[in-house]
Amino acid sequence: MPLSLTSLDQLTLLDASLRAKLEPYWITSVEELVTTARASNQRYGSGLVALALALGIGEATLRPLIEAALPLMPPGLSFDVPVQQEHGAGLVLPDDDDDLDAVSFSVPTNLPSVVPPLFALPPPVDQGVRNTCVAFALNAALQVLSQDPTALSAQFLYWAAKAVDGLPGDVGTDPFKAALILQSTGVCRELTWPYQSAPRDDQNPGHGPPPPEAHAEAPQRRVRLFHKLPKTSVVQLKTALAAGQPVLIGLTIWEHWSDSWQGSRLGRLRLALPGEARRSGHALCALGYRDDPLAPGGGYFIVRNSWGDSWASENSDGPGYCHVPYRLIAENGLASIALEGALIQAAPVPEPSVAPAAPTTSFHQGASPPSSAPDQLATLYAEATDLKARLDAFVVRLGSLLHAEAAAGSPQPSDPSTRRASDPVGASSGEQSPDSAIGMPLLLLTPSEAPDSEELYPNGLSPDGRPLLRLSTAVAADLARNKIAADPRPLADLHRTKLDAQEQHLGTVVDVDIQSLPQAHWAVVINANEDAALLKAIWPLIAHRMRQMGHAPPSVDFRAGETAAAWLLRHTDNGRQTLKDAWGLLPPVLIYRHDDTVRTWLNRYGVAPGPVDPGRGVPFYLLLLGHPGPRQANDTAFIPFLFQYQLDIFWGVGRLCFTDANGLHRLADYTTYAERLVAFEQRQDAATLVRKEALYVATRHPLDPATIRSADELIQPLAAWSSDPTRTPLKYGFAHRLIVGEQATRAQFETLLRGNGDGKAPAILFTATHGLGLPLNDDRLVAAQGALVWQDWDGVGNVKREHWFAGEDLAALGAAPHLEGTMALLFACYGLGCPAYDEFIFDAQRRRPRIAPFPLLAQLPQQLLRNGALGVLGHVERAWTFSFTGVEGARAQSQAFEDLLGRLMRGWRVGHATDQFNVNQAERAAALVQELENTEFILANGGTPDNRLIARLWMARNDARNYLFLGDPAARLPFAEES
Incomplete structure (x- = not known):
């Protein structure tokens, strides 16, 4: 879905002559102008200076133009920032790489104006820091030629190329030698030898040797032919693509690829501005093209990169894809190799009574024909591997057919050029596992529709200076209408609780002074499987709060390795005593069990969501202890963020969690906080x-x-x-x-x-x-x-x-x-x-x-x-x-x-002072539901819903829920009496 960008025509201070000077840099929108000015520049320090030089004007002249453009930028803004990221490259060309004579090719007369991506591949994988781009580009080409999205092993192809290219270290490889490997030796599946994105190993750049089954499987997937094209010939590159041939292209990586929004988010590559850093050569796979008079040179190629789908995440052909203008190829092309035909076949089956013949394609350089018993076993192993691979492919194809059958009658895009290159053919429309996608915080594609499709931004930056998220109102509205019902169950519970809160008041029941700990009560909540050492670490705070509530701390002991649940059982007569029945006699500790929702947790203690009556067994001030989520698979010792969001609607909630770089508890820091807080509150001169x-x-x-x-x-x-x-x-x-x-x-x-x-x-x-x-x-x-x-x-x-x-x-x-x-x-x-x-x-x-x-x-x-x-x-x-x-x-x-600040200044406990944030959460949740109900009525009567309002309500609801307090919710500034 193409972005809806703001035309430079709206920037009246930018005259026609300056717009013409921007054209070689493919800057056609206000967004690109502003973000290019804000980008880095190695020589001149900023894109602002470099852009001024490119336009032939002074920085002092350009800055007011950029400032005038700011009000035209979308109003919803992000609060996160840019850090330079390292991406691998790896195109190394031989010293004798003379370009072909373009005259030897005939000039086509009937090229189409558009060749959409030749095949819908899965989203690109990130090559990481290794210089393996050639392997990824060639593998993508073979996937296209075979019309099979099965992931191929870049690990194998790069290893095989490094074995013959004569280049020391992980500097990349020669694309022509790698293409020859793909033709003669082939490549195994990614499943057989998975790719490792790190480390960059100069002693063993290919991370070899591969497993034996990789050698056996590789000949089953080969390219039939490849041929070299003139590296700067736009016409010959278009001709190959029009004939259905994917093309490996080579380009120089310039600074704007990763350090500007235009390159790293839109995926618009262009000529370099003055002073941009030149980094290295890079191989990519061209899959299509479009003639476009606004693009430098009159059009652009649709190209698949290997930096993952968080790079160029807003490209209209899919995350991880980029657009390379014809002019960039004509002036800066480094290599061009067209691939033709795929050889997908089984390994040869030997005759029982005849010695196996030498294979036409060796498994690896120097291999001999299988004549011994081990060789025969290897051949049989290869046959079995091939059979399994074919069965796997058969299952996938059956699934695709079934999906296509089920989708019969559903509306399909009539123009193949509108299909995203990242959408796999026959992909299921069902919900996908979150485990299958990784990357930077999501940057969501926005549709080109509507004058109401304004963009929304959060407040933050990635290391390279770019906003963490951009979202159009149209997309957000669609998500609000269609995805709320698909929210994970805890989020749905949170939504329902916030609606409940609209119909009730927050805080404690009227008979309880919420500022008085003896009345409002205080307790710790800890996961049943958490180490009781956390309770020991903050025991000074627990004992202090018990004394403030008018009770002497009970005598307790701690055993090494004991869980919180086991510890509490020992101190509550094996669970027979509860806080409701024995308040003041027991440690004020409540247990959270894995997968508890707030409703199920409260129900176990005989309480429902609503105004808090501490006498029923759950105090108003609750201090959660421990991690907000699992550190690894099968970890159940945590209390999730979502539980805290939901509990905080009616209760005063805080959390303590002190962890190191691996997420492990720093017990000494728990104790430090507890002791310092107690010492501060006990001082008569604290104010x-x-x-x-x-x-x-x-x-x-x-x-x-x-x-x-x-x-x-x-x-x-x-x-x-x-x-x-x-x-x-x-x-x-x-x-x-x-x-x-x-x-x-x-x-x-x-x-x-x-x-x-x-x-x-x-x-x-x-x-x-x-x-x-x-x-x-x-x-x-x-x-x-x-x-x-x-x-x-x-x-x-x-x-x-x-x-x-x-x-x-x-x-x-x-x-x-x-x-x-x-x-x-x-x-x-x-x-x-x-x-x-x-x-x-x-x-x-x-x-x-x-x-x-x-x-x-x-x-x-x-x-x-x-x-x-x-x-x-x-x-x-x-x-x-x-x-x-x-x-x-x-x-x-x-x-x-x-x-909030006024309540804190009056000496209110922070768990109570934050109530206004909870009111905002509930109000926005209720407003969203009401507007969605209005939308259904409007649509049913042929009207047009207010996408902008729905989007804003949806984003505002999500924004309001995420405020959390770290610390003891009963803490307060020392400037007023408790009541």
């Missing part, structure tokens, strides 16, 4: 340790609408609210400080953490920045996901390590930070944590991509707690401008944040 101040810190990057809006529409209104003498801050004696834009540097943030010279911590620390969103294959993800990106990043180009502040940076400050008594709010994508799978989009075509190795809490908020902060409120997943924008478009709606 003097904290500066009675709200500290608002926000970046405001030039040419970056996301942070411009968060600074102007969230932080500035909060500062104005704090200056109003009729409002809570001044009435309760709170000063405020505003640090925005150029002052909001990483160094300034470190100074603030150190206490600003007086050794005191600010009562409230509120930051609004981009949050770092790293892709799944980045080994920094666990340590740096959600790190805060500061003003040091200039808003264009890649985010570098020195631009962001992560948990490890706070840890490196040692004892310097002064955070005792601080409440922190981090407004940033992944600021509090990250799920394993994308929770924002449910796309049946692409499945839910994996975005983290396991569900995790970000390291920075963990370190803030370890250094004395009372708690941290932030976002799991992406943060959106809907947090301060009304669904109908009203901006600068900071009321929910004002309510």
